[in-house]
Structures are given as structure tokens and as C-alpha cells.
Amino acid sequence: MRILIAPDKYAGTLTSQEAATAIAAGWARTAPLDELDLAPLSDGGPGFVDTLHAALGGTLEAVTVRGPLGAAAPATLLLVGHTAYVESAQACGLALTGGADARRASTYGVGELLLAAIDAGAREIIVGLGGSGTTDGGAGLLAALGATADRPLDEGPAGLVGVTHIDLTAARAAVGGVSIVAASDVDNPLTGLFGAAKVFGPQKGLTEDELPGVDGALQDLAAATDRKTAAGKGAGAAGGLGFALALLGADRRPGFEVVAEATGLAARAAAADLVLTGEGAFDFTTRGGKVPAGVAALAGEHARPCVVLAGRVDVGNREMRALGVESAYAMVERAGDRALTEPGAALEELAAHVADQWSP
Incomplete structure (x- = not known):
């Protein structure tokens, strides 16, 4: 299975590169045979x-x-x-x-x-x-x-x-x-x-x-x-x-468009079986131009499912689906305070759990 890992930063805790690396490590722990493509992103902010x-x-x-x-x-x-x-x-x-x-x-x-x-x-x-x-x-x-x-x-x-x-x-x-x-x-x-x-x-x-x-x-x-x-x-x-x-x-x-174009993200999404993205807070501001919304739209254009791994998830299922996201998982729900004190480890653990749900 081919997995595109395309997160934004997790504001105040992880850069997009650190987040992509943590997600990949957790995923590989559960599904070591999957092919992982890391594409850390930015929407114009830090990174x-x-x-x-x-x-x-x-x-x-x-x-x-x-x-x-x-x-x-x-x-x-x-x-x-x-x-x-x-x-x-x-x-x-x-x-x-x-x-x-x-x-x-x-x-x-x-x-x-x-x-x-x-x-x-x-x-x-x-x-x-x-x-x-x-x-x-x-x-x-x-x-x-x-x-x-x-x-x-x-x-x-x-x-x-x-x-x-x-x-x-x-x-x-x-x-x-x-x-x-x-x-x-x-x-x-x-x-x-x-x-x-x-x-x-x-x-x-x-x-x-x-x-x-x-x-x-x-x-x-x-x-x-x-x-x-x-x-x-x-x-x-x-x-x-x-x-x-x-x-x-x-x-x-x-x-997001500027970075997606530079990284060839559309072609990489088309080549994947599953697209992962994430940010610190998956909330009502996400739809206004944030990375997860852009990644989900690209994934949808190529009929690829998109899953969000976030620090917090503050949107309901209806809004999530409207953005083209199949499922969203929150670090705080699994790791509690460790989402802030040990964000890399918490995200890695969350990714391992998500892999168990999504990888054959």
C-alpha cells in the first residue's frame, strides 16, 4: 500500500518535517511493508x-x-x-x-x-x-x-x-x-x-x-x-x-497552492492509495486555505481517501466530510497532555493506531 504523508506544522510543537517523520515512524511500526512518501507542507506560515x-x-x-x-x-x-x-x-x-x-x-x-x-x-x-x-x-x-x-x-x-x-x-x-x-x-x-x-x-x-x-x-x-x-x-x-x-x-x-505546485503534490497524491495530512487544530479555520483542506481536495480529485491526524479535532462529521476527509483522529484523545509535552511520540503513537485501522 502506498501512503502519501503530507502534513502542515503542528503550531507550537512540531514542524511539518518533524510531523511527517513522526507519522511515518508510527505507520511503519504497524505496517512495515507499506510504501511511504513524505511531503511536509506549508500554507504560507512558518516553514x-x-x-x-x-x-x-x-x-x-x-x-x-x-x-x-x-x-x-x-x-x-x-x-x-x-x-x-x-x-x-x-x-x-x-x-x-x-x-x-x-x-x-x-x-x-x-x-x-x-x-x-x-x-x-x-x-x-x-x-x-x-x-x-x-x-x-x-x-x-x-x-x-x-x-x-x-x-x-x-x-x-x-x-x-x-x-x-x-x-x-x-x-x-x-x-x-x-x-x-x-x-x-x-x-x-x-x-x-x-x-x-x-x-x-x-x-x-x-x-x-x-x-x-x-x-x-x-x-x-x-x-x-x-x-x-x-x-x-x-x-x-x-x-x-x-x-x-x-x-x-x-x-x-x-x-498551499504555491507549495503544492513546487512539491508536485498532485502527481504524488494520484500515485498513492491513501493520503494522510494533519495540523495542530483541525477546526473551522481549516476550510479557509489551510493545508488539510487543500490536501483533501487534491486527494478527492484523484479519488483517494484522505485521513487527518491532528492535535485537536474540533469539527463534526458533516463538516469533515464536506472538506473531503474520510476520518480525523486527535492526539489529545489518545495521549492527553502528552500531545503537548511529547508531541512527536504522541503523533507517532496515533499514526500507529491509524495504520492499524487503514492498512490491510
């Missing part, structure tokens, strides 16, 4: 650059940028010909903020990443969006590229309250002649009930009391620039980085 480097080769260049709270942050850009791949989480990720001072966390360093890519000769920049610790609508990125306003753009959403005018002339000139792609992991708009602050703010450290004010600051930002773009698909990705990139003329592609 985006490493995954693409493994698939495409190219040259990695180390740069240092301003982190979300002002401290220097190491980052890496991948150059493949005249195309650069950058990962916003390296410059403004939740791992860098730890959920602290979320109202002042800035995306300034992502703008510096774009400038570094242009200085390296890139004519196309693909920006992986996901895993951010910021909710500033990409204002910091715009500031790094030269945008100015009547309020500070590099002090997070707190600095945007009451902004009425933004001049994007210098920022647009800085990326002139360069094609930009926003590779996002979600479809959310910038503001409103399903916007960047309301949906993702709490996981970045914003309190319930702070959410209306941050959403209001993003509304001010949109009113000063482009309300129509703010309502666009993916504008709320990475705390609104999708919006800022759209203001610069970026095209949007699902991050």
Missing part, C-alpha cells in the same frame, strides 16, 4: 521557505530585520533565479512576540525583507503569509518601504487610531517593476466579524476588550487607503499583511 528550499533548491540568504516589538530578528530569503520567497512569520511571527504587547506589534520587518529581496535582484517576490503575531494591517511593512501618514505606521494598531491620510507613493515606487504574490493561508477580509482582529486577534494576545479598538484602527487604515481592497479575499491574512500587499498591486494565491 514556508524551508519547504520550498527542499523542493526547489536555490540559494538561501540570511538577513536581519526589525522584529515585531523592535528587537533584531534573523530571517532568510530564498532565491530561485529571479524569484524570491520570503516568510512573513520570520519577521513578525507569533513566536517572536509570545503574545506580548499585541497592540504595538509591527510588520516593519516584512517590508525590510521585501527590500532585501529586491536588493538581491529579485523581479518576483512570493510572500508567505501566516503565523503572524501582528494585527497592524501591514502598516509597518508600508512604512519600511517609505509610506508616510498623519499617524505612526510602525507602532502596531495602537498607532493607527484616527489615521486619515496615507501617502503610498514612495512605497509603490520601492517595489516598482517587481511582481509580488501574497501566498496566504486564509481568505478573511481585513475588518468586521470575520476580519483579522476579531478572528485571529485572541491567539495573538489581544484581549476581548481590545478587539473592537483594534478592528476600529484597521477600519481607519482602510478608510485612509482603500475600503474595497480591505474587503477582498485574503486581506486579513497575517493580521492584514494581505491588505498592505494588495495596496502595492500584489496578486493573491493560496499559500
Whole structure:
């Protein structure tokens, strides 16, 4: 039996490579004769650059940028010909903020990443969006590229309250002649009930009391620039980085599509008898562009069953089937607290159990 193992990261515990390795080890324990194809993935969040480097080769260049709270942050850009791949989480990720001072966390360093890519000769920049610790609508990125306003753009959403005018002339000139792609992991708009602050703010450290004010600051930002773009698909990705990139003329592609194309995932799914995927939390956000939804869709196109191994499973059978997933298994249900304290071992044990259910 041929098994394609194509997980995303398990946020805060395992990289996608570590997850794929753990699943493979557990599966082999139960079904040692099965043929395993490991395809660790990313939807644009953490691991985006490493995954693409493994698939495409190219040259990695180390740069240092301003982190979300002002401290220097190491980052890496991948150059493949005249195309650069950058990962916003390296410059403004939740791992860098730890959920602290979320109202002042800035995306300034992502703008510096774009400038570094242009200085390296890139004519196309693909920006992986996901895993951010910021909710500033990409204002910091715009500031790094030269945008100015009547309020500070590099002090997070707190600095945007009451902004009425933004001049994007210098920022647009800085990326002139360069094609930009926003590779996002979600479809959310910038503001409103399903916007960047309301949906993702709490996981970045914003309190319930702070959410209306941050959403209001993003509304001010949109009113000063482009309300129509703010309502666009993916504008709320990475705390609104999708919006800022759209203001610069970026095209949007699902991050999963970018990685799936680079890894030849469709052909690998077609060659498999069973497709496994996974992530930390298999929940209502999965359908918005996350890896398991994309993998399940590809598996369905080739009439291959898809099974999810997740840290938590927070969707019912009806929604799971609507996504094209046959079954979903949760680490916490079998391993309890060990899903967090020993995630690799817990995932390996879960995979061994799933293999017993699915391998002949």
C-alpha cells in the first residue's frame, strides 16, 4: 500500500518535517511493508521557505530585520533565479512576540525583507503569509518601504487610531517593476466579524476588550487607503499583511497552492492509495486555505481517501466530510497532555493506531 504523508506544522510543537517523520515512524511500526512518501507542507506560515528550499533548491540568504516589538530578528530569503520567497512569520511571527504587547506589534520587518529581496535582484517576490503575531494591517511593512501618514505606521494598531491620510507613493515606487504574490493561508477580509482582529486577534494576545479598538484602527487604515481592497479575499491574512500587499498591486494565491505546485503534490497524491495530512487544530479555520483542506481536495480529485491526524479535532462529521476527509483522529484523545509535552511520540503513537485501522 502506498501512503502519501503530507502534513502542515503542528503550531507550537512540531514542524511539518518533524510531523511527517513522526507519522511515518508510527505507520511503519504497524505496517512495515507499506510504501511511504513524505511531503511536509506549508500554507504560507512558518516553514514556508524551508519547504520550498527542499523542493526547489536555490540559494538561501540570511538577513536581519526589525522584529515585531523592535528587537533584531534573523530571517532568510530564498532565491530561485529571479524569484524570491520570503516568510512573513520570520519577521513578525507569533513566536517572536509570545503574545506580548499585541497592540504595538509591527510588520516593519516584512517590508525590510521585501527590500532585501529586491536588493538581491529579485523581479518576483512570493510572500508567505501566516503565523503572524501582528494585527497592524501591514502598516509597518508600508512604512519600511517609505509610506508616510498623519499617524505612526510602525507602532502596531495602537498607532493607527484616527489615521486619515496615507501617502503610498514612495512605497509603490520601492517595489516598482517587481511582481509580488501574497501566498496566504486564509481568505478573511481585513475588518468586521470575520476580519483579522476579531478572528485571529485572541491567539495573538489581544484581549476581548481590545478587539473592537483594534478592528476600529484597521477600519481607519482602510478608510485612509482603500475600503474595497480591505474587503477582498485574503486581506486579513497575517493580521492584514494581505491588505498592505494588495495596496502595492500584489496578486493573491493560496499559500498551499504555491507549495503544492513546487512539491508536485498532485502527481504524488494520484500515485498513492491513501493520503494522510494533519495540523495542530483541525477546526473551522481549516476550510479557509489551510493545508488539510487543500490536501483533501487534491486527494478527492484523484479519488483517494484522505485521513487527518491532528492535535485537536474540533469539527463534526458533516463538516469533515464536506472538506473531503474520510476520518480525523486527535492526539489529545489518545495521549492527553502528552500531545503537548511529547508531541512527536504522541503523533507517532496515533499514526500507529491509524495504520492499524487503514492498512490491510
